Amino acid sequence: MTAVIIMAFTMPSPMSSEFSLGPVDAYRIFYFHVPVAWVAVLAYMVAMIQSIRYLRTKDIIFDIKAVSANRLGLLFSLMAVITGSIFAKLTWGEFWNWSEIREVSIFILLVIYGAYFALRSALPDREVRATMSAVMTIIFAVSALFLIFILPRIYPAFSQHPTDSIVDEQGRLTMSPMVLVIFSLSMIAFTALFAWMYSLTVRLERFGRKVISR
């Protein structure tokens, strides 16, 4: 993690100046923004898997795991929105643009996390709460799939993310070796960070429930 942070600021910017839309250094945020957004999506996938497992087994531990994943997902999607809109202001000139599908997607993810916790707070009974939020997680996931994977294919002009920064139109990797190294390190570091935070949150939730049940 430390190595990633040092390298992200000392190595040359991932974007060459002739293609850059704003200050070249702004593109350094790419090393943080993309992994954070990836973790936000990863957290939701974990939550969905745990929700399905809860519905199959009715074991409360899977509900605890699903809540923990969703907590972290809320945090990471908030960070992805913030880092993304700083970048958007510097390069595209505005903090927010609704015609950009990936911004819409991350925003919907944020709304989904918000709705999830709103639902949980309104259900007093433990078993009812666990089942209802598991069902809702699955419904949201399917709906989000439609939004994230199908809408951009219907409206092709929807995205203005820098397509040439990771893959070009033909799907080939276009990163220079140095950028690739830092970027993959960062992806690994953030995923590991998520795994660590996730296990901590699960333990915290379990202790919390034990204290309450006593």
Add this chain to the structure above:
Amino acid sequence: MPTTSVNWAVRVWAVVRKDLTTEFRTRYAFNAVVMFAVVTLTMISLSLGLNEPSKPVLASLFWVVFFFAAMSGLAQVFVREEEAGTAPILKLSSSGSVIFFGKMLFNLLLLTILAVVIIPLFIVFFETAPANWPLFLVGLLSALIGLAGSTTIIAAIISKATVKGALFTVLSFPALMPLLVAAVEITSVSFVGGGFEEILAPLQLLVAFDVVMITLSVMLFDFVWRL
């Protein structure tokens, strides 16, 4: 097998009829939905004054009014059962899929009535009729099926919650987002007067969404209902 599927349809219809009867006694959901639609339409029309919004703006206004009006009444199907304490008897009387489709059909009827009320008012207030009616109706119908199909299970979920009304909208919005985007697109094309090939992609999305959401709801409904 034919006798069982006929039997199944009869049972679904019985649930719809039961809900229609209770609805006619109080007309609660109907009044809420229609009054909400009238109030919001009047407010938009008043505040616009003499300004004339463009047709794509009108299409999105149409769906904003429709979405929120629908949200004010669709949850009633299950909230009513919980409040009257009739849910356990309903659980005994039929299987989950029968209840689900019965409630969904009732909501679909409610939405159709809402559409019948909103569309003439919309035409009167904003002096815009869809330039391409068949296109408008095809889009509307598939959006209504999707709306009823995906909100029925959410209504069942929130009927157990302590705060009901606001939560229903909060939960429905992210789930319905793809449907609303596609519906606004189709309505906007039909207002401007485009051809069928322009709505092909959003219509495919809409139909796929309907099928997937209804299937998913039927699969998950028993978890919510038999709790």
